[in-house]
Amino acid sequence: DxxxxxxxxxxxxxxxxxxxxxxxxxxxxxxxxxxxxxxxxxxxxxxxxxxxxxxxxxxxxxxxxxxxxxxxxxxxxxxxxxxxxxxxxxxxxxxxxxxxxxxxxxxxxxxxxxxxxxxxxxxxxxxxxxxxxxxxxxxxxxxxxxxxxxxxxxxxxxxxxGGNLKNIETHYQPIEAMTTFKTMIRELLASPEVSFDIETERLDPWTGAKIICIGLSNKPGRAWCIPLEQPWGLWSEKELADIYRLLEAVLSNPRTRVIAFFSLFDLKWLWTRNILARCDV
Known part of the structure; x- marks a missing residue:
């Protein structure tokens, strides 16, 4: 062209x-x-x-x-x-x-x-x-x-x-197996603070669009990224249901301060997946 x-x-x-x-x-x-x-x-x-x-x-x-x-x-x-x-x-x-x-x-x-x-x-x-x-x-x-x-x-x-990350040790991990996912969940459930952000195909969750992934972190420099509704079928239907159930346990944990990048957007999408998350910040 x-x-x-x-x-x-x-x-x-x-x-x-x-x-x-x-x-x-x-x-x-x-x-x-x-x-x-x-x-x-x-x-x-x-x-x-x-x-x-x-x-x-x-x-x-x-x-x-x-x-x-x-x-x-x-x-x-x-x-x-x-x-x-x-x-x-x-x-x-x-x-x-x-x-x-x-x-x-x-x-x-x-x-x-x-x-x-x-x-x-x-x-x-x-x-x-x-x-x-x-x-x-x-x-x-x-x-x-x-x-x-x-x-x-x-x-x-x-x-x-220009973010100053020189003194922060970074550990970022993509999650592609249930064993590592459950290990992450145990750590997050014991964390006093968890932040999250989701990536989606479109802005409107009621169009049949998919959630691409969710990122979670419990301290500076440490984060996980979980692919979710991917076309190549990383998770079985049962595994995806378990993932959403355990994510709800983390994001509704009363002992944890939950932080979202764009809370109204993220919570609306999670609610469509029956994840009753809350957000403190």
Whole structure:
């Protein structure tokens, strides 16, 4: 598709996010902005949760046009669009850039392997502008499909924003077996404080949409992510019912202070699954 799309955001933004390529939604004439589809909505919620205003960030992609069939950008496409990407970077002069996904990491640093290089610090240099700090994390579209990586992207974006996590030991665990889930439940039931957040397919719980995952934490740097109503059927019907029953035990525990990122939204969704949670904050 030859309808080119460049970035949007303040021309003096200190932070820049760079994805891979526009999708079908982004190039529509009434939209015309990067990260406007499902992955963008997923990213927006994370940004909201960490207190970062999307309107304060410059957001763009490695290539300007949607690849055919939403394929990964080819080396020749990346090379053809490199001058446009460089022009955006040197015009905005951000202090920090986060590459979202392996394509953006490769285009900016020459490195391959997002799992190997996420969280590392690189430096991008151009003539006549100060050096730019570059980090990388998983693309929101990938995290949306693999919600166990939600805490990783969340923490990477929080560090990118400037959250001081240097002195916090981090332990984030995706839960994909009932044994580890029940071990987590025992720890949470004994915790004086538990925070949680859910990710959903849509905003309205009465449309048949699914709950993608729930994240829980009982102290800074320690969190679990549980995939829930996934299309690949991680849990049997009985296991999912047990998971919801045990989550209710944690989130209604009178001895625990329960905290939600967006309590009205999360509680409404949980109630549709007969989880009678409460929220103190």
């Amino acid at each position: 030859l309808r080119c799309l460049v970035g949007v955001g303040p021309r003096d933004a200190e932070l820049m996010l760079i994805g891979e390529a526009p999708g079908r939604r982004e190039i529509q004439p009434d939209v015309r902005r990067p990260f406007a589809g499902p992955a963008g909505q997923y990213l927006d919620k994370i940004l909201e949760n960490i207190g970062l205003d999307r309107d304060e960030i410059y957001i763009t992609n490695v290539i300007c046009c949607k690849p055919p069939h939403n394929d990964d950008p080819t080396p020749s496409q990346i090379s053809a669009c490199k001058p446009f990407l460089d022009a955006q970077i040197t015009t905005v002069k951000p202090k920090k850039i986060m590459a979202l996904g392996g394509i953006a990491l490769k285009a900016l640093t020459g490195r391959s392997g997002i799992a190997k290089h996420r969280g590392k610090l690189f430096t991008l240099t151009y003539d006549n502008i100060p050096p730019i700090e570059v980090t990388a994390s998983f693309h929101p579209a990938y995290v949306r499909r693999s919600p166990g990586y939600y805490p990783v992207l969340f923490t990477d974006l929080l560090r990118f924003k």
